[in-house]
Amino acid sequence: MKYNFDEEVNRLGTNSVKWDNCKQIFGRDDIIPMWVADTDFKAPGEVIEGIKKRADHGIFGYTYRADSFNQSIKSWLKKRHGWEIDKEWITFSPGIVPALSLCVNTFTNPGDKVIIQTPIYPPFRSVVEGNGRTIIDNELSYEGNSYHMDLDNLKRQITDHNGEFDYRVKMILLCSPHNPTGRVWRIEELIELGKICTEHNIIIVSDEIHSDIVYKNHKHIPIASLSEEVANSTITCISPSKSFSLAGLATSAIIIPNKKMRSLFNNALETSHIGGGNIFGNIALEEAYNNGEEWLDELLIYLEGNLDYTINYFNEKIPQIKPIRSEGTYLVWLDCSKLGLKGSELMNFFTNKARVGVNPGNNFSRKNTDFVRLNIGCTKKTLNEALKRIEKAVKEMILQ
Ligand SMILES: Cc1ncc(COP(=O)(O)O)c(C=O)c1O
Structure with missing residues (x-):
């Protein structure tokens, strides 16, 4: 090694x-x-050197994310996950949890229902309940020694007592791979979930922060890579933070192929003035994705x-x-x-x-x-x- x-x-x-x-x-x-x-x-080492070099410059005024930032994300997703994206789909968030919260606030209204799949990383629940939305808990099924999505139960949960789709269901927060169970979702599960969501205009917010830590014989599939239709309903959140020890640099990328949704998300970022990012986070992301493979x-x-x-x-x-x-x-x-x-x-x-x-x-x-x-x-x-x-x-x- x-x-x-x-x-x-x-x-x-x-x-x-x-x-x-x-x-x-x-x-x-x-x-x-x-x-x-x-x-x-x-x-x-490349990440550390990149940060040191920039630190040596000594002036840390306002900066913007250059095209090279987006290019590094595009190349990474293609080589690691076989997902071809347009650079213009990429936007920013200081962290994935802030992005989840922003998505809940931007694309749903108080009282709307948001699906989560428990057991789940705790902020998935708090960004929904804390923002006054209602949880639909599509609990994972635990069989033998493994967890699976219970999509039959999901179909029941989004149906009202008249057998009609419950129009208050607006979004799912998907954790892929899944924290805490460590499950890497199978393509069949993702296809079926994508089908349910696109049929009912349910926005998929896919937190793929753990997607670069996947073990032998398993493959992470970005749900948005399944089809144009699914991509159009999906907001994918990625970051090198978990894999490259960069969580304290608060830099993540949010990928939104749907132009209207992207513009709404960007408006929300601008309104809360949290889209600036930080110099070292930008450098670290680029170095990790360009040179960290x-x-x-x-x-x-x-x-x-x-x-x-x-x-x-x-x-x-x-x-x-x-x-x-x-x-x-x-x-x-x-x-x-x-x-x-x-x-x-x-x-x-x-x-x-x-x-x-x-x-x-x-x-x-x-x-x-x-x-x-x-x-x-x-x-x-x-x-x-x-x-x-x-x-x-x-x-x-x-x-x-
Ligand atoms: C699934 C998942 N999403 C998001 C986060 C945190 O992301 P951030 O620090 O970028 O908000 C974590 C951290 O443990 C996580 O496991």
Whole structure:
């Protein structure tokens, strides 16, 4: 391997949400943080050099995004995901969550219904409810050891009591690949979902922030790449932030083929004055997409090694916890139902007995009180230490 992902980088003292906030989040600072979706790897050298070079210039006045910014996104989507886009479809958001919120506000009205598929990354719920819209929860089905879209149930949920389409259903927030289950949606699921949405003029907002972290034998398909019809109803949100350790640079790209929708989105960006972006984020995105491919390919090998290690570790040494094998993302959804602990008891176990910081399952779905989400985007050493701590805590609990 050309790149050394085993390098231990001390992130303490950098105002890292993941590392420096443990006391505030978990009530103690002696935990290994395996929670927020943020990795412990240094960004590719080209990104760091690009930022340093620009920093050396010393003047950081207003700048605009050059054509090269859009070109890097266009080339990346073509080479990594086989999706041919027009540069003019590309617009901007400082983050994906702000874009989701902007979409809800721009394309729906208070009281309208927005579909989400739980368990789901918590802001999907809060951007809908916080903006006074109503959730339709098209819960994923959990069969065996895997999650699937329940599209028959979705069809029922968007039908009113007269058997007619409920015209208040205006949008779906799709998470593709899916956080927290790590599912990479199959083409059949996406085609069927696209069909339902286009038939009923339901806007698809597809959060594809995790699309560059997909493991062997799986392929991410941008839903907008399925057909012109689906593309015309879809807003796709991407960012190099998760894959290239750039989340703090607050730079993402929003792709809207439909001219009218794009103009409405851009008006909303302008009205809230959040479309400017920042110099370093723009440079980082371009460097990552233009020069980061080899680095990313090696990162994927490293992460898949972490994933295999994690799955084997639980299966062999901690069978009381069942990991769902992620097909994409560096997040692992853990079914802890056999531990016999739920909600705050389960969190107390991970925080105070194992001393590993995880995300509680009930943040993703009110039902998943006996699940937690583990972030394996760290060095093998950190991962091994965390797994050992969990194993020890489980064994001690069983012996009690
Ligand atoms: C599915 C998903 N969307 C969005 C985000 C956050 O995106 P941003 O920081 O760009 O708002 C995350 C971060 O964990 C995520 O998992």
